[in-house]
Amino acid sequence: MATLKELTQLVLQFRDERDWAQFHNPKDIAVSLTLEAAELLELTQWRSGPELLEHLKKHREELADELADILGWVLVMAHDQGIDLGDAVRKKLKKNAAKYPVEKARGQAKKYTEL
Amino acid sequence: MATLKELTQLVLQFRDERDWAQFHNPKDIAVSLTLEAAELLELTQWRSGPELLEHLKKHREELADELADILGWVLVMAHDQGIDLGDAVRKKLKKNAAKYPVEKARGQAKKYTEL
């Protein structure tokens, strides 16, 4: 079972072995994360519904790679900026719960400003 | 200490309480993840160096929120597509290690195609 701490150590070890911390300013990390998100998005381009699910099954390794790349940058940014991701997720879910109360949001794909 | 499994359960519980799984096709998840990456990127717009670090310190909660949102979508996508993120990160780091061998990549901010 993977903990965030354990995965963070793996990506930091990879970075340190290459002496790459010097390049990891938050702007280029955010740029890199955005580029990896775009690579994930590209897997869905021109496809939807069952055809997309089929495509993702065929490109399962690529999908896993893109998710790993994104997660890697999330872990690096959180580490460098001293953010506890477990706390961050819990706090954000509480905020989202206030914006999207169950009774109003249930079964609705609307932004909270439209509920 | 947060495990990926534990955080995945939290985001899925949030989703199920609102009956939102029906909207979570992989295309819209990838779109949503990209939008959250853009919100993170926006925190770095027009700033760099020490000024950016200062800005991120002042907007620390916003930074944590954006990272949490991105991580949330990574967890949802991985869950829905049956991908083990711990495995995915380990495998991807091995691939990256082959593309960026320590002796060649050390201290170089270059793409593997340029090394």
Added chain:
Amino acid sequence: MATLKELTQLVLQFRDERDWAQFHNPKDIAVSLTLEAAELLELTQWRSGPELLEHLKKHREELADELADILGWVLVMAHDQGIDLGDAVRKKLKKNAAKYPVEKARGQAKKYTEL
């Protein structure tokens, strides 16, 4: 009838009146363009098919605004880097025509690497 030159002059005039050229390094311009692309993408989030077309009709002004913002950054970047956009589009279409020859690409939503 709008020419690229005319629209470029309008966005540069807007910039110069505010003395903003000093902030317009290519990295922040590319970041800004990406953020505006994300705002356009957000208009399509959680919607597709006829429901999306309906949504875009209702948010027509917002759609026009996002396209204008993206185009504005394209014009600024092209100006600053000395690129003639008319030439660029014509040259790129020729490259695309070589990658996607009519006889192979006709009616196919595939990447050229898959044709």
Added chain:
Amino acid sequence: MATLKELTQLVLQFRDERDWAQFHNPKDIAVSLTLEAAELLELTQWRSGPELLEHLKKHREELADELADILGWVLVMAHDQGIDLGDAVRKKLKKNAAKYPVEKARGQAKKYTEL
């Protein structure tokens, strides 16, 4: 001198020769535009200042190609949704002028909400 109308006709002709209008729903167009924006952004990854300018000079054709791709999707989306881009840019600049009045915004890289 290139007009938007003329460039729009070129990209539509390219599309029609390949019978691709059938794939061009607004969601996939927005996705495609975002992916091209990311390719532009990638040209700026890990570089800034004079080093980035040097890099863009060396990759001038790639830069022109990415700008052309982005502009192409802007033209297609505007055409399909019946938006006059010249009008859109003029109207958006007026809105921006109201948000960023010269006397307040001059020489300031701040969001209008912070002015």
